[in-house]
Amino acid sequence: MAELTHAPIDVAPLLAAAAKPACGAINLFLGTTRDHHDGRRVVRLEYEAYERMALDTLGALERSACERFGLAHCAIVHRLGEVPVTEASVAVVTSAPHRAAAFDAARWAMDELKRGAAIWKKEHFAEGESAWVKGHPL
Numbered sequence: 001m002a003e004l005t006h007a008p009i010d011v012a013p014l015l016a017a018a019a020k021p022a023c024g025a026i027n028l029f030l031g032t033t034r035d036h037h038d039g040r041r042v043v044r045l046e047y048e049a050y051e052r053m054a055l056d057t058l059g060a061l062e063r064s065a066c067e068r069f070g071l072a073h074c075a076i077v078h079r080l081g082e083v084p085v086t087e088a089s090v091a092v093v094t095s096a097p098h099r100a101a102a103f104d105a106a107r108w109a110m111d112e113l114k115r116g117a118a119i120w121k122k123e124h125f126a127e128g129e130s131a132w133v134k135g136h137p138l
Contacts, residue, residue: 001075002058004051009077009088018095020072027102029110031090033083041126045083050118054078057117061109069105071096076109078119089121 001017011028018026033045062074073095083089092109096102113119114135121133 001077002055002062003075003077004049004054004058004080005077006079006081009079009091011088011091011093014075014077014091014093017075018073018093020095023072023095023097023102025097025099025102026093026095027099027106029090029092029106030088031110032088033085035085037123040123042085042123043126044085044124045089046122046124046130047078047080047083047089048120048122049078049080051080053118058113061112061117064112065094065105065109068108069094069096069101071101071105074105074109076113078113078117080119 015026015028033042035042058076058078062076065071065074071094075093077091079089092106094102094105096105122130123133124130
């Protein structure tokens, strides 16, 4: 269910899809835009992606998380374009029979997404400047 969207992320359908009778845990992680970075005031973020590659990576992460952590479900949605302060840039939803696997899988998926997805983030600052965030080489 990997998805890229230019709209705000709607978590209700993500949570509904994760609800499984055999699962006692659904974990929702939202990465949101904060109002500061390195002592500077951030007014918004902007995301760009090589969409086909990013979707392939997100889908592979979902499948790997399910296998690695014994999940019943994993979904990753990443927003593109401008994302105002407090709004979600990314959602990772996991469901598993027990909470430890759901928590661990969401953290792993987020770390791997930041390490390897073809998605780039630009910070826009209050004083009018902007800068691309340095990431990991793909």
